[in-house]
Amino acid sequence: MSEHKKVDRRNFIKGLGTGIIVGAGVTAGATMLVPAPTQTLTETETTSKTITSQTTVTMPTTTTATTTATKTTTTTAPLTFASSKGYIVVDPKKCVGCLSCMAACSLVHEGKVSLSLSRIQVLNNPFERFPEDITQEQCKQCVNPPCVTACPTGALHIDPATGVRVVDKEKCILCLRCFAACRNVPSMMIPNAAGKYMQKCDLCMDTPYWGEKGGVDGKHACEEACPVKAIKFVKEVPEQLDMSGYYVNLRSKRWEELGLGPAED
């Protein structure tokens, strides 16, 4: 057994990290954790549910970012984005909050299990009423992906074969712009602090620790692991208005007959 250290109550409140993280929310003597960068929440999707998987939208954007290091990178985002050929949709009223999807996600991608490395995030509040007690959030593979447009290095890009929004971790400089740009709450850009890059849902295209083929024509770890089938892979573009198409009803009448919850929304 080794001596660790003498404890001082606040000695572990972290010095702030990268340059774009500001100290908002840190109150001396009161707050132990630092809120992540503020997300941009003002943009709204305007495309309709008639969009097909091959639909493209136009979004001319040029982004310049200066990192906290000395490196300055300028890149021009493409004018149009191919839609993803697949999407993950969820049923937050069916989710049981066991976090098995999160364990599966990091297991197949990283070969180890960490809630923080999961690309799908489930949040529990044990004191809250159903259905507000559980938040179940996944990458939307946005038709108009702000993470891609925010990326100053081209690390975040559209996979040409599948349309999946993916990260080239070699190009990522961990500037967290994509993290802040993601419209989802919580952000679906996942900081991999140990690897010093961002990661996101790739629809299991790159799962070296899994014995299954992933991708838009394969299997998906979160869907496969979910014990109640509250997660589903679909090829059709979900309803984009208010992102409502990503939250679906996956409950059968049998679900209600078993006394597990309402079959209808």
Add this chain to the structure above:
Amino acid sequence: MKGHMGKILRVNLTNKTVKTIDTTQYEEWGGGHGIGSAIFWDLVASQLPISPYDPKNVVTIMTSPLAGTLAPTTGRTEVQGLGPQPYPIEWFTRSNFGGRFAVMLKNAGWDGIVIEGKADKPCWVNIVDDDVDIPDAADLWGLDAWETQEEIWREVSGGKFGKWVETSTGRYTTQRPAVIAISQLGEVQSRIACLMHDAGNGAGQGGFGGVFGAKNLKAVSVIGAKGAIEVADPKALFETWKWALENYRGNIETRKPLASLGSGELLTFGGSPTVGYMGLREKNMRPSGCTGCPKACRAHLGSGIGNEQQCVESVYYGSYVGARYGAITIENDIAADLTGKFAINAYELMKIIPYLQALNAMGVLGKGKPIDTDLSFDMLGTAAFVEELVRKMIKGKDIGLALREGGVRAAKQWGRMEADLKTGLLPYAYWGYPEHGYDPRTEAEWGYGSILGERDINEHDFNSFVFWYPLSFFATGDYPISAKEVAQICSEKLVPYTGDPLMLDYSNEGIYSDHFVKLVAWHRHYTRFWKQSIGFCDWAFADLVNNYAPNNRGMTPDGEVRFFNAVTGKNITFAEGMEIGRRIWNLDNAIWILQGRHRDMVKYSDYIYDVPWAGGIGGPAYPLPMYVNGEWKFANAVGRKIDRAKFEDFKTKFYTLEGWNTSSGWPTRSTLEALNLKHVADQLAAKGKLG
């Protein structure tokens, strides 16, 4: 070993220092209970006997190497230490809870927590990844267990839920801190105070809430993002998860069972979600699973009342609510929530309330009666009655001062204990614990395990299919699975005692047989390792008879081994795991012996021997598999009582099988040394207590 995070946190509350223990030092014990017992032995054994309230008492809070990895149901936390609830000796004991705590602790990089000493004033422990703080708890003292947790959430996370927050190590998480807390009842060192995590995950038995109170420790909070759990064979782990769910549960919305187990299926791995919630069902609700559990026994309700309350919490008051209102109402669930808010042992309430009611009816207890109380029995059936009772305990007023010591000690203070244990008016069967409902006179393995151990075992490994299943069909006698098949399935699976179906013979003679001795030994060794150390949940494992599985055969013993080896990279057999369980069982017994254990005191309360069982949890019948006159059948154990001489003979046979001295019940040197426990044998010898 993969699966472990590599370090255990050691917190000394007396001098406010923290140290780390290298997990590899204790890896041979597997995890959870095994490591907890080994650390307790190293830190405390030489000082025994001491009081659980002594600052030298050590509480261990341990996880499993499988927790958080996709090994189903293993996200549980094992709590150990000297507990104030057992009577007459405050045994080294254990309790276990689910929820999020174990997995969050590992995500912070820790395998467990060891708490020793006593703070000079109220404090709490705050763990954020590698960083550990012991803040003052002046602002938390006096809050209930739920208020405490929510206050700590606000302080640690700044109330920023739903978004990512950054820990001190530059990692991010979306999760709330996982907190275990005591209520005001723990603060006053009640022997029936629990540790509570989230709404309803309690380390309820043993009285660890009172131990926290004695240490001036209000809560332990953890949040982390740094710890990534290493898995030896990720592909095999995922494959095993799929294998287990597809073969032993199936799709709950489309599946058909092979045969009906009635109520008995609920406690198997294949059991339906929300099985644990027995309160007022609402249309708007959902199943709620502990982290890593596909069963999701708990429920979250549209009202938010009754969230996570299950089994005894959600039923202990139901008969009173039903009697008052003619049906189960929301009062039942409010009363269930009170056990969570006030972190009180619901089993005690389940026995204390009818005991008080009986004494009141007898004219012994009430306003102006010999046991004087202003408790309003007119309110019985309302949640307000329970709250009034608990608040009397917290304040130490009225009968509350006696009752916060637990039912047995309260009865002793009132001069009634001996007489009421003789008649069974006070149904506390073993070591001062309330009888669980699975009575020693009927379901013998439950009673034997409890009295040979140190607490109501609360282990349902056989209970689901030896009692609940036949009870469902007892009225018609038309059993979908025969008693013979139940015994046969078990005889195939009870490694290392395979091939003996008579181990499942619960007949009047069978429960004293050499066969049944093996069943009890299997149970003690299995639970010590595979469940309490490796973390498989009691409501899913052992998976023996499972009507959603091939040929009604559950995944035990294959499943446990496949998950363990995939995560850890070890290549052990099920039997080797059982042997580690036997080693842990011997170490636990050595600790009890240093506290004063001798076979002469291993006895049930008198009513178990003297009063025939006449009805209980399942009504007037207690059907069990029995082998009578050369035939297997499910037969009613009503009217049975335990024979003193036969039980003494059973103990002798059990001690013989364990390799212990039959006069004292103490392990022999040869037995301990064969288990690589020479240091334990030496310690017992030094105290003159080697068998």
